[in-house]
Amino acid sequence: MKAVQFSEHGDRDVLTYDEFDDLEPGRDEVLVDVKAGALNHLDIWTRKGLPGVDLEMPHIPGSDAAGVVEAVGENVTRFEEGDHVAVSAGVACGQCEFCRDGDESLCVRFHIIGEHVRGVHAEEAVVPEANLVEVPKHVDWEVAGSASLVFQTAWRMLVDRAGLEAGEKVLVLGASGGVGHAAVQIADYAGAEVFATASTDEKLEYARECGADHVINYEDEDFAAQVKELTGKRGVDVVVDHIGEATYQDSLKSLAKGGRVVTCGATTGPNPDAGLNRIFWNQLSVIGSTMATPGQVDDVLELVWDGTFEPRVRETLPMSEAERAHEMIENREGFGKVVVIPDSEL
Missing domain, CATH: 3.40.50.720 (NAD(P)-binding Rossmann-like Domain)
Known part of the structure; x- marks a missing residue:
């Protein structure tokens, strides 16, 4: 598969859109055929390098994406092949006192897909089952792929x-x-x-x-x-x-x-x-404040799916133009979200 990636921290020129090893879902994971993703300022910080965050290189950025379930791990029960899903990037341990109290965003081992671990700006992504939300079939991919984090x-x-x-x-x-x-x-x-x-x-x-x-x-x-x-x-x-x-x-x-x-x-x-x-x-x-609990994610995304809220898209680009997408975020060009789509989907 092809993926946006970088092998060292730096300016936009470290980004490439190249071949990456094919992925297989683990027991509790889902393989997603990515249809659209979106950038956040977090992608800029991650590319430049965050203090205390040691990434495995090459790193795939991206915390927002949506697509179709391609395969599921043996323990996955919420999704099946063909479902439309979006990524909710905050990963909690599910075991600490804050998770047990129902506020997973305060998890002592909280981390973010795309920031601390491999992201989702690629043709395919492997995502923990707990970090996916169902997307109604009528919702456009640009909306589904750009709403969750913000x-x-x-x-x-x-x-x-x-x-x-x-x-x-x-x-x-x-x-x-x-x-x-x-x-x-x-x-x-x-x-x-x-x-x-x-x-x-x-x-x-x-x-x-x-x-x-x-x-x-x-x-x-x-x-x-x-x-x-x-x-x-x-x-x-x-x-x-x-x-x-x-x-x-x-x-x-x-x-x-x-x-x-x-x-x-x-x-x-x-x-x-x-x-x-x-x-x-x-x-x-x-x-x-950081990111939301699963219940809060469901509450707000229901209002996106029904059209109450609308993620405004300033530009849609192929993933091969990731440098330009990052440039738009850094230079504060336009209003709303910058969406990237796998070149194979264009």
């Missing part, structure tokens, strides 16, 4: 960790990205008043289409000052911030008394000034 992440951030309630005000930073555009839709669905930032007027218009009530071009305006002005100096109840050092202080400034910042990443750096004086004086909460 929508489950945004759902857990807002619904579970931040406890978002109808009528609250929510600021979504980077609303044109994968998690950002999912968060706008989820906040709107929850009945919140949604504020969104992006870098161009075109991206802001897309954010409005996804449900944003107010949009701010952060290249032209101080978003914290704009939020205060739009809310009569009150601020918002929740900020969704996956950007990190570059935005953290302004995220705190944007909050109303008792507000909360919820974060799932730090693309501009993980170590901002803590801002403890603002946190204790305004009684703010800073909440971490």
